[in-house]
Amino acid sequence: MLDVKDSVNRLAWTTEHHFLHIQARHDFMRAWAVQFEMAYTDFRVIQMALQLGGEQYHDLLKRFAAAYEAVYAYEYAFAAGGLAGFDEQFADKMADYQTAEQTLLKIIDEIKALQPA
Numbered sequence: 001m002l003d004v005k006d007s008v009n010r011l012a013w014t015t016e017h018h019f020l021h022i023q024a025r026h027d028f029m030r031a032w033a034v035q036f037e038m039a040y041t042d043f044r045v046i047q048m049a050l051q052l053g054g055e056q057y058h059d060l061l062k063r064f065a066a067a068y069e070a071v072y073a074y075e076y077a078f079a080a081g082g083l084a085g086f087d088e089q090f091a092d093k094m095a096d097y098q099t100a101e102q103t104l105l106k107i108i109d110e111i112k113a114l115q116p117a
Contacts, residue, residue: 001057002049005115007042012108014039018075019101023094028082036079043068046111060110067107070100 014035021032050061074097078086090097 001053001114001116003116004046004049005112007045008108008112008115011039011042011046012105012112014042015071015101015104015108018078019071019097022074022078022083022086022097025083028078033079036075039075040072050111060107064104064107064111067100067104071097071104074100 018032018035018039047061047065050057050064074086074090074093077089081088
């Protein structure tokens with residue numbers, strides 16, 4: 001598998017910190033938006049590395065993409081509408097968001113374990 005350690009580490013950091021930011025009810029800020037956009041780029045880099053790795057990574061790729069998309073839905077609501085936009089869609093779904101976040105982080109850990117030393 002291609003060395004994508006930096007993307008893996010950044011995506012893990014962003015996933016965790018964005019959840020904590022929203023959970024703590026912090027306002028939307030420009031840096032958050034930049035991190036959100038960069039996380040998508042990191043997702044795509046990791047996705048491409050898994051695709052190029054061949055059939056052996058197919059299941060991991062499917063799980064990774066699904067887990068990212070689940071987290072993305074929550075983050076996009078916040079990116080598009082701040083706390084009000086997030087609350088409109090997910091005010092009573094923080095536990096679901098946390099489950100999605102933890103699932104993605106576990107899959108990212110699997111990908112980290114595949115990275116060259």
